[in-house]
Amino acid sequence: MIIKLAPQDIKRYNGIIWKVVIGGFAIVVLLFLATGFGLFGALPSFRDLENPKSNQATEILSDDGRTPLGSYYVQNRSNVTFKELSPNLVNALISTEDNRFMEHSGIDFQRAFTMMLYNAVGKQQGGSTITQQLALNLFSERSHNKFKRIIQKLQEWITAVKLERQYTKEEIITMYFNTVDFGAYNTFGIKSAARTYFNTTPDKLTPDQAAMLVAMVNGPSYFSPIRHPDRALSRRNFVLGRMAAEGKLSDEQAKEFQAKPLGLHFHRIDHNEGLAPYFRATIKDYIQKILSEHGITKADGSQWDLDRDGLKIYTTINATMQQYAEEAQAEYMRTLQAQFNAHWKGISLWKSVPNFKQLLDQGMRNCDRYRELKAQGQSEEEIRENFNTPDTLELFTWRGKIDTVMKPIDSIVYNKMLLRNALMSMDPTTGYIKAWVGGINFEHFKYDQVKQGTRQVGSTAKPFTYAVAMENSYSPCMQVNNVPDTIYYDGKAWCPGSSPSETKPGMITLRTALAFSQNWVTAHVMKEVGPIEVAKLIKNSGITSPVDPVPSICLGTFDASVFDMTGAYSIFANQGIWNEPTWLLRIEDKNGNILYTQHTNVKQVLNSETAYVMTYMLKGVIENGTGSRMRYKYGLSNPIAGKTGTTQNNSDGWFIGITPQLVTGVWTGCEDRAIHFRSTSMGEGANSALPIWAGYMKRVYNDPSLGIKRNVDFAQPKNGVTTVLDCNAYQQQQEGTTEADKKLSF
Structure with a gap:
């Protein structure tokens, strides 16, 4: 049955619809204005945009000025320039995350209004542009409160527009790759990620490698190639498919790369890893002393932080010679330690080494375990009992680290006998x-x-x-x-x-x-x-x-x-x-x-x-x-x-x-x-x-x-x-x- 409305009813309903539309638009405008004026929290200033706060690792470089020996960091993050990014990375990111990146000005309204349609047909694109994602990475953490998330989204939109006005597209892409969290043992930024997962540099990443890293940007834990290789492989192949759909790869190339395994060359990076760790630890203290003694501070007068401020330390160490020195030491010390162990086999240290008990007491008091127990308020007798109770311990050997069960006091004897x-x-x-x-x-x-x-x-x-x-x-x-x-x-x-x-x-x-x-x-x-x-x-x-x-x-x-x-x-x-x-x-x-x-x-x-x-x-x-x-x-x-x-x-x-x-x-x-x-x-x-x-x-x-x-x-x-x-x-x-x-x- 068809219901016919009187002209006055049609006029009334049209009025209601227009009031809703105009009212909704007015509310959105008011929300934008309120957000822009900082009523829901301060927005980044132009100075903040020019100097985005990110915990950037300080790099220690060898004598060629390029080869990294290691870094100091809270977050393992080192920046790169756009020229240091493989085109495969740029193509993979734009194809997957924001295929109209080069056309919009921070907000892609077409993308925002059609994201549901995209998801329905299987293209699985989110509503946030790369610039909006960068705004979130740089200036806030994603809120789980729905109302706060709406406000945060408005802040991201405004910040994204500011970013687009302040930076070129190349600079935005570069900043994005420098701020992404790639999971796995504190790996931040594309430079650290390329090294951690493939032992290479960002400019040398192949299409399949670039696709895997881009696959991780929205879920570094969920799409982790270490913990969830099947998910990572599936997501990587989706990214390769998007690159083909956007004309960055041919269909044949995409299929060829999709058939490849992940091909990881995973290497956990921490402060103990890398070349010249003793040198890096010693020079860090020296640099902090130099900066302090010479009154070298930031423009605002604050002290430089080697773990956060992304300094570059140019050293005289030759990376190749350092590698050779470490190899020569490891090669011969294995042999010499075996000689030493055989030399002492069957001989009592208590009888042969003067004041051996005092050496053990000194070793006990100098170790971290003793200090921790002391800080817990344990008495000397309780600490000694702890050191004489078997526990699971990690020991260094020239064949690699081993986990074993032994008394902590015996581990001190073991370490005392290491050359x-x-x-x-x-x-x-x-x-x-x-x-x-x-x-x-x-x-x-x-x-x-x-x-x-x-x-x-x-x-x-x-x-x-x-x-x-x-x-x-x-x-x-x-x-x-x-x-x-x-x-x-x-x-x-x-x-x-x-x-x-x-x-x-x-x-x-x-x-x-x-x-x-x-x-x-x-x-x-x-x-x-x-x-x-x-x-x-x-x-x-x-x-x-x-x-x-x-x-x-x-x-x-x-x-x-x-x-x-x-x-x-x-x-x-x-x-x-x-x-x-x-x-x-x-x-x-x-x-x-x-x-x-x-x-x-x-x-x-x-x-x-x-x-x-x-x-x-x-x-x-x-x-x-x-x-x-x-x-x-x-x-x-x-x-x-x-x-x-x-x-x-x-x-x-x-x-x-x-x-x-x-x-x-x-x-x-x-x-x-x-x-x-x-x-x-x-x-x-x-x-x-x-x-x-x-x-x-x-x-x-x-x-x-x-x-x-x-x-x-x-x-x-x-x-x-x-x-x-x-x-x-x-x-x-x-x-x-x-x-x-x-x-x-x-």
Whole structure:
């Protein structure tokens, strides 16, 4: 039945409809105006739009200015530019999330009113444009309250329009990719996502890889390729289909990529991962100190936050050399630890190690578990009971981390028996540090043995005594009777010991004495030149720890860091010039503005001829002395100078090797000096440190891209060398002088 309305009824109903439409429109306008004036909460200002707040990671970059060593972050987020985005990413995002992105001005009304129709026909498009999604990512969190969500939506629309007026389409796309959460262990932004999921950079992402990452943007947990690979694969293939529908891929290409597996190269990234973790931790403290001491602040006067402000830290570390150093350490320390374990097998630490109980007590009090229990208010007795109760613990091994059940006190014993190691490598001509390995595993052992730790340096100190002698016109070919020589100093008598099996009897040259690390001849030279001058040279060479001017420093009784000792040896390779070891080049803010530039201290410490003569003497260590296994075992026959070092009871093993282009120091020992190899043949620096140096340098020499040439010799001083280095010629000269003196005496 058809109902006919009277004209007056039609007029009345039309009036009601128009009132509803106009009233609804007025309400929407009023809501927009109220939102625009901030009645429902402040909107981002133009300054906020120009400087959107996002927790951006600070990047630590290697010496090429591009390769990341790691980052400091609250959110693992590093920004990229539009040029660094693969076109596949841009195409995948626009095709899936906002196919009219290039046409609208922030709000796509056509999209908003037809999204239900799109969903009905299976295109599954939401109502928010990319710009609106960016507004939400930058300035708010999605509310679960329906009324607040409506207001929030209006705020997003207004902010989106502002963003479109303030930025280009390319900038909006870039900002969007830099702010997206990609789930998986604190991964924010496309740069971190590309690295985490595919171990690549955003510019190298293939269509299927780009499609998978874009598939995650609206549901990083729901479409996680780690937790829900089937969902991720289905969503990725949907994105590839959208790219084909929008003409960004052909149908054949889309089908080819859809047939591929996810192809993940997943790698969890955290502060313990990546190259040079010890270096990154140490330089972070240094940078914060630099910014504070120099009064370097933001424009508003607030302090820079390395975890949030997206600074760029340009360092001297060479990523390739760092990798080689870490590989060399891991390769040999596995072998050395096995030797150490076999060496101690069946031997009681309680009986063999003095004060072992005190070492365990100290280790217990220094661990996190003890501090946590103490903070909970537990008594000493309760804590000790806890440490003697079996628990599930994670331990470091050279085969990887293991979970095991053991008493916490036994885990301390286990860690005490782990050998530690550190390496630093630098360019002596610039002071630039190229590799820094502060320990064996940063996740388990945070203490940095390159710079934080100081250990007794042993025979690596001997070259400084000989250098003072060479500076005072002594000759490497001068012969000395290798017998005990007592030194009387400050009312005390001092004479070192010398192992009978390692002592070279009779008259030997100073070069031979240094090559075979002879204590008695070294003491004789110290007696001649005096400890004050030797201590002065050591300190001038950059040793920052205390060095008392006493005779025993010629045998290395003082403590020093790997950092200082490696820097000190650079004077021999660099014609007597000391360049302060440098690790930082400059600091920039996220916009590329330079905040700080590092300047290196330089000083002439030795005469250039003396430095060259010392390289000749230190070559003897490698040619036929304590470091000769460098030749016969590791096959390095190129010009190398260096010195091994072994301290009291074999507690520390050192090797510092110098070439014209690199000086590298290596130290090995246990956490506590009381625990060590029980034989010199195993604990000496030639066995515990030198092999790591050799493994590192062989890798460096075999990589031509590094420019470290194998057969380059140390350069002679510009004015030549007057010191006679040929010992046969020197002896003839000495004999001739003696005969002439005899004739003159008659």
